[in-house]
Amino acid sequence: MNDMPDQPKSSDDVQQLLRDLSIGGLQYREFAKPNAAHLRLAPNRPAVEAPAASPPSSAPPLQTPPLASLPQPAAAPPLPGTEVGPAPARRPAATPRAVHESPLNFTFERLRRQAIASRATPLQLDLKLPSRRRVTLPSHLDQLQKRPLPEVFSSLCRTAGDQRSIS
Amino acid sequence: MRLSVILLIVAVAVPAYAVISAPLSLFWQSFTAIGMLVAANVLVRLRDYRWALALMGLSVLASSRYMWWRLTETLPLGHGFNAWDMFWACGLIIAELYAYLILILGFVQTAWPLHRKPEPLPADPSRWPTVDVFIPSYNEPLQVVRPTVLAALALDWPRDKLNIYLLDDGRRDEFRQFCEEVGVTHLTRSDNKHAKAGNINAALKRTHGDFIAIFDCDHIPVRSFLQMTMGTMIADPQISLVQTPHHFFSPDPFERNLNTFRKVPNEGELFYGLIQDGNDFWDASFFCGSCAVLRRQTLDEIGGIATETVTEDAHTSLRMHSRGWKSAYINIPQAAGLATESLSAHVGQRIRWARGMAQIFRVDNPMIMRGLKLGQRLCYTNAMMHFFYGVPRLIFLTSPLAYLLLGADIIKAQGWMVLAYAMPHVLLATITNSRLQGRYRHSFWAEIYETVLATFIIAPTLLAVINPKLGKFNVTAKGGIVDRDYFDKDIAKPYYLLFLLNLAGFSVGIGRLLLGNPHPDTVLLNLGWTAYNLLIIGGALAVASEKRQVREAVRVRTRIPAAIATEPGGEAYLTDTLDVSYGGAALQAPESLALQPGQRLQVLLMPQRNDVWIDAVVRRCGHRMVAVEYEAMSIAQESALVQALFGRADAWMQWRDRQDRDRPLHAFGEVAQNGLRGARAFFRWAFTTIFNRTADRSARSGSA
Incomplete structure (x- = not known):
């Protein structure tokens, strides 16, 4: 079921497709404005109780795609639903322009795509991630705290050669 | 201009005629055959398409040479041959002439595929x-x-x-x-x-x-x-x-029953x-x-x-x-x-096409119709002539039996000589077609496609030629479901009759060989031909072994961005689909989402273009995937599903890119494998039927 590494992800971006596949100089026009969904994204934390969904050890790890990697067509508004915070202190850029029906539209469109990341009013996504947690496992910490200091220092002072001989 | 064309034709035709008609001994013909095969193997490796045209020319030469030899030297005329031999020989030569004509017309038709690209539209949509x-x-x-x-x-x-x-x-x-x-x-x-x-x-x-x-x-x-x-x-x-x-x-009956969907190009x-x-x-x-x-x-x-x-x-x-x-x-x-969905529906559809093309051939024959250009005449003629393959295919499937079972001498030549002339004709045609068509038709698969339909289209095409007004339009059934595995014994009747005939011929041939036939090369040649026919007919039998359709709605394996929410307006989990159908979808399960079978949720397909959530129920989950079944949909939800599943501009564009290119030997292996599988399915069905009938009879006689 999951053996589809060759399967390209669909973006349904016709203009990009025409360019990628070199199929003519058609300037594609969208007549039905795409209604991008307003999503409130869930935080990316592992499930606590999901016995049925637990993967076999052979399965590759799967990651929920980060928001930034979600493909967005040029004509679509930024992924709505993600709460837009105040713009950071950056150099303001030109006001976003509408795509005109001009013969040069192709060029403008391409430039717009390239410039989209450096816009003056980029999105700041407030993902409401949970606060950071300590990574060290408590059991190890406890163990470390229980060891007498001389033993800790002596282990630190071992030479690399000693360690090799030990291992 | 016209003079230069005439000169060019003469300049090509004179040496071509010399090559085609030169009589050669077995040694020199074998030498020529090997030379042609070596040249073809060199030409097929050259990527420039102009070399493919040269390959086409070489193939035409080899085939023309074979046909010339067949018509001038191998017809069973004269002392030692009778009308019976001539009857079978005429059948074979007509079939070969038909195949030769279709080969040449096919080369002309596909000499230079245009690969036309879409033209830009006016900048102002109001002018559209x-x-x-x-x-x-x-x-x-x-x-x-x-x-x-x-x-x-x-x-x-x-x-x-x-x-x-x-x-x-x-x-x-x-x-x-x-x-x-x-x-x-x-x-x-x-x-x-x-x-x-x-x-x-x-x-x-x-x-x-x-x-x-x-x-x-x-x-x-x-x-x-x-x-x-x-x-x-x-x-x-x-x-x-x-x-x-x-x-x-969705897979056609060939693809479903032979398990070749998206692996081998379909018919x-x-x-x-x-x-x-x-x-x-x-x-x-x-x-x-x-x-x-x-x-x-x-x-x-x-x-x-x-x-x-x-x-x-x-x-x-x-x-x-x-x-x-x-x-x-x-x-x-x-x-x-x-x-x-089913082979019978497929056969019904092809019968209509065959009858229709034969009707046009009769009503508005493109070769004599006014106003057409030569290229158009040839292309239309090929399109129509193609559907007359029923009789020639049947002849090819039974010709060696005329020798093996009936003892008729249908080719007046030594077995080795036939091989020396026929091999370059057949192999060059195969290599050239593989070069030209490999992306769209794998070698030897046409044999199965044609064998399946041959017996069914003979009568409709011939009747349409005799009286084009006969018959009516039959609508092709779509959207049905094959709900169980079964051997379609009714549609397979011609295949198993042909199979049994060839099996009998093969057995008799082996017997003849063991008993010391004076022409072992001829017996061997016919045995090889019969073995090939058995494999092809076995392939047809495999197609008649209908496989159950597991799902009512066809699943399309496609990777579409999607989102899952466990409650309306709740937090969304971004993911991708693994496959989507009109009844449900399989998605990669977000790592941070715990789901249980029976749980209700909402699915959003293509969130960058669409904001209509579809209500669904989890049917299966695990192994990092979740399979959901949609609940009753509103028009807006159904429309969103159609847009995401079928309406995307890139939905089918790169579908062909994932198919393998043709490798003739590999393709032959696949065809042979299916032939053996079909033969096995047929024997299993035959033995089961005989066993059941015998058991029924004994039960009835016991109760009486």
Whole structure:
């Protein structure tokens, strides 16, 4: 079921497709404005109780795609639903322009795509991630705290050669 | 100019004649055969397409040389041969001449595929013409038609210039209600005269768009269809028709029963992938009844869609061409539909095509019809002649039996000599076709496709030639389901008769060889031929072993961005689909989401373009995937699903890219494997049937 590494992800971006596949100089026009969904994204934390969904050890790890990697067509508004915070202190850029029906539209469109990341009013996504947690496992910490200091220092002072001989 | 052409023809024809007609001994003919094979193997490795043309020339030389030899030296005439030998020999030579003619015509037809690209449209959409979309339907269920209508509504074309009509020859209330609900026009007429052609002609009288886009009711267009095709129409006002491929997202009976879906190109891919592109070079690409745009002015001029034959589409475009109109083919899948589910439905559809083409051959023969160019005559003739393959195929499948079972000498030559002449003919044709068609038809698969249909199309084509008015239009059944595994013994009857005959011939041949036949080379040659036939017929038997269709709705393996929410308006988890169907979807399970079977959730497909959530229930989860089944959908939800699943511009565009290229030996291995599988299925069925009948009889006699 999951053996589809060759399967390209669909973006349904016709203009990009025409360019990628070199199929003519058609300037594609969208007549039905795409209604991008307003999503409130869930935080990316592992499930606590999901016995049925637990993967076999052979399965590759799967990651929920980060928001930034979600493909967005040029004509679509930024992924709505993600709460837009105040713009950071950056150099303001030109006001976003509408795509005109001009013969040069192709060029403008391409430039717009390239410039989209450096816009003056980029999105700041407030993902409401949970606060950071300590990574060290408590059991190890406890163990470390229980060891007498001389033993800790002596282990630190071992030479690399000693360690090799030990291992 | 004309003189230079004549000189060129003479310059090529004289040495070609010398090569074709030179009589050679066995040694020198074998030497020539090896030389031709070596040359072909060199040419096939050269990527420049002009070398493929050279390969074509070489193949024509080898085949012509073989045919010349067959006609001048091997007919069983003279002392030692009788009328019986001559009868069988005539049959074989007619079949070989037919195959030779089709080979040459095929080379001409596909010599230079045009690979036409979409033309740009005027910058100002207000200058774009009006388009009427016709979706004819007769007896198909509404669930088959709904996605087509919803996808047509989402075509990227100015709203005020697009009108959608559902041409309902079934005059059904539920269709009318659906049309009212979604806002398309429901057109009916008082009778069903001339079937689909009549239905379209009736609609033409009641509509006014400049252009007509026609979709069979199960062919779902992608949203870019009109912009991909209409530029060509506008750029050249002489173009009357723009056709696009018929693409099928469900496996046909060959693909399902032989398990070759998306691995081996299906039966139709050669036509839509290469032949129509080749026709386009000769301005002879023709209308295929669906997924095409036609110019109303031309239709008005020729009196609408042709109604005299059951393949009204090809007949209509033939008439357009004969009046000087042009056609175009854009080889980019812009719609997709359901393939026929069962072998019997598939055979029924092909019988109609064969009969229709034979009718056109009789009613408006392209070789004598006025107004056509030479290239158009040849392309149309090949398209029609192709459907007369029934008798030749049957002859090829039985010819060695004339020698093995009946003792007839049908070729007046030594076995080794036949091999020395026939091998370069057959192998070069195979290598050349693999070079030209490899992407769209794997070697040796045509043998299975033709064997399956051969016996069924003989009578309809011959009857159509005798009386083109015989028979009526039969609608191809779509949207059904094969609910169990079974051996279709009725449709397989000709295959197992042929199989048993060949098996008998093979056994007798082995016996002859062991008993010391004076011509062991001839016996061996016929045994090899019979063994090959057994494999091919075995392949046909494998196709007749129907495999159960697991799901009612066809799953399309596609990777679409999606989102899952466990409650309306709740937090969304971004993911991708693994496959999607009209009834449900399989998605990669977000790591941070715990799901249980039976849990209700919402799925959003293509969130960057669509904000309509679909209610669903989890059916299975685990192994990092979740399978959901949609709940009852509103029109908006169904439309969102259609857009995401079928309506995406890139839905089918790169479908062919994932298929393997043809490797003739590998393809032969696959065909042989299926042949053995089919033979096994047949024996299993035969022994089970015999055993059951015997058991029944003994039970009945016991009870009596």
